[in-house]
Amino acid sequence: MKPKSKTLAYLGPEGTHTEQACIAYNSSAIRIPFPSIRDAVNSIVTGEAEECMAPIENSLAGSVNETLDVLIFHKNIKIKYELIIPINHYLITKAQVAFNDIKYIYSHPQAIAQCKTFISENLPNAKITATMSTALAVKQMLDTSKNESAAIGTKRSSILNNAVTIGENIQDNKSNSTRFAILSNKDSKSTGDDKTSICFELKSDRPGILYESLGEFASRDINLSKIESRPTGESLGRYMFLIDLLGHRDEPKVQLALSALKKSSSMFRLFGSYPRFKINEDKT
Known part of the structure; x- marks a missing residue:
């Protein structure tokens, strides 16, 4: 049983899917609603809340950019757990x-x-x-x-x-679901069945550079469960890459792969290592 926070920030008001995720994760926590994801995450920085529930990816609409932006630019905010819940509209x-x-x-x-x-x-x-x-x-x-x-x-x-x-259930895909990240000042210890999320921007733009970078994981038998690119916002044609990999940052082979990737990156963020969510796992 994982430790439970006493205060949990989320995108309000009452009745959002994020609040439903809060209840599924920890029904006894004091839920604190905020008008935006950014404000909810900032409550961790100010000490108003211990953890924050934030949507990070939907099975239909893709990544939630506001949450990714917070993770990219808040170096001290980490993913502690993940939670996947069905979304019915x-x-x-x-x-x-x-x-x-x-x-x-x-x-x-x-x-x-x-x-x-x-x-x-x-x-x-x-x-x-x-x-x-x-x-x-x-x-x-x-x-x-x-x-x-x-x-x-x-x-x-x-x-x-x-x-x-x-x-009822007017979503286009009846298996619609959203992956939520429980954010905190620190991530989780290794459980033996973990996921690690990172973001990086490569130093150079030349043929094969991304292939070589991803090869650091393949050569060490580290599986990548998600690869996504998004503009850096600095100039047209410049991109950063977001990756979810299977393994914990404390595992020797993961450490070696991340160390090698850092050397070829102009920007690197470790969003955190956390237990992989299991569909049949009781998260309440």
């Missing part, structure tokens, strides 16, 4: 209304992306308004004077706000 309104009467939709961009087929087939003419969270989308929808408005959110947010659910 609901179409929520003030009162019972037909789909073709809905003219406005409120939700978080990730939720919109995960329900784009449903929206295009059932609400093709609705105007979409992006919100900071799915729970906030429900509140904003209810605050409008328009009965032809709807929000995409969680079942919990509908219940909390005494709203009406007119569509």
Whole structure:
């Protein structure tokens, strides 16, 4: 049984998928909602919270850039655990209304992306308004004077706000899931079944340099479970790479591979080593 935090920051308000992940991870923790992922993570730095629950990757929409940005630029924030939960979206309104009467939709961009087929087939003419969270989308929808408005959110947010659910499980893929990172000031000790996340930018741009860098892992029989590139933001054509590898930073072969990679990198970040999530594992 892993240690439990007493205070857990998350993207609020109540009713978000992130809050659901908090409950699944540690139902007894004091949950502290924040208006943005960045603010939630900063609460660890200020000491307001011991840990932070942050979405890092969705099976449909891909990586959550705001969380990655925080990890890249906050050197002292580490991934301590990971958690994967199913994501089900609901179409929520003030009162019972037909789909073709809905003219406005409120939700978080990730939720919109995960329900784009449903929206295009059932609400093709609705105007979409992006919100900071799915729970906030429900509140904003209810605050409008328009009965032809709807929000995409969680079942919990509908219940909390005494709203009406007119569509259930409207996500494009019924196996939709999100991987969450539990962030803290330190990562976890080796368990023998771990994952390590890193980010790096190579010093030079020449043919074969990325192949050679990844070869540091292949030559040591280290499996990579995720490889992603994203712009550095400095100039067009410059990229950093994000990798998840199977193994712990304290393992000798992982240490050797990371040491070799650092030598060819102009920027290197170790996001942390943490136990691999198992679908059948009880995280509550």
